[in-house]
Amino acid sequence: MSTAIVRFAMGREDSPSERHDPPTPARENPEVTPLGDPWVAFGRLVAGVLVYGAVGWALDRWLDTDYLVVVGILIGAALGLFATWQAVKAPPPEDER
Template sequence: MTQQNPGSAPDEESPAGDPWHAFGYLVAGVAMYGFLGWLADRWLGTSFLVVLGILLGAGLGLYMTFARFNRPPDPQSKQEKN
């Protein structure tokens, strides 16, 4: 008899990620850094930092999405299947 880890199906692979995570990273990055840019604009009396904050937030959101969904497969899970 083979032993299986509880809660895991033997032949199912876990999904690479939920698309809502990607959406959440992008929206949260734009919102947070856009808000920080807006605050800095109000404090310094400028008008360009909100745009830089939005662009920085979008870039960091894309980076976080790429980092989350492009992880290499876990070698431990491959050994358990064989």
């Protein structure tokens, strides 16, 4: 009896465990990540900027300059964008491989 009251109060006829969602590639294989995930693209861009910015900063300290950190940040941003583009571009058709 209490299950019926909870279902009525929740406004659903089925519980989450009883629902059958259509399969998606991520559910069939959990190691597959969606290509359009904006957080993956953001992570690649930020990682490139942080890593190459840190390399530029270290080179600035070592060589006693003040411009290599900017160069590192720009190179890191460019490589982050390139890595994102490579990950989301469509694969070539089977006949061109």
